[in-house]
Amino acid sequence: MIFVYPPSISTCYGFVCRNVDKGYKLSSKGAHFAVGVLVAAASVYVARDVFSPWQLLLLACGCVWGSSSPDWMEISGWAWWGTRYSLIPHRTITHWMMAWIAATIWTMWHAVSDGTFVWCIAAGFTLSGLTHVLMDARTPMGVPVFHPYKRRKQVRHSKKR
């Protein structure tokens, strides 16, 4: 497991790249969590001069918390026969890229200008939620980009090749 060792940036980067190449593995929970930690580390590094330590901590917590949020926000579960079901259809409104981009800009702006407890967590949450959607966008199933119920199919990974 990647988290047993003190994670170095190069280890994390190598892990992400390998999974990007495979494509299909990207939507797994472990990969989303790993990237969430990576986003947390990166955003703390980038924002270290803008925020105070406690704000950075909240930002990092938000990143880890939000890394799988587009999936669990569908309020899903597993049936005893092994099929996944969810209240909100998989990869529709919760994986809508435009909404995540807008939410990220909105929360970031508030986190920088207001800097309160909630905004710092929200900024990390939306940033890693957006990262999740970008990862899912690389898988064959794709994600909705402009319209919440129209998925852009990933042609590159189709069976034709």
Ligand SMILES: [Zn+2]
């Ligand atoms: Zn997802």
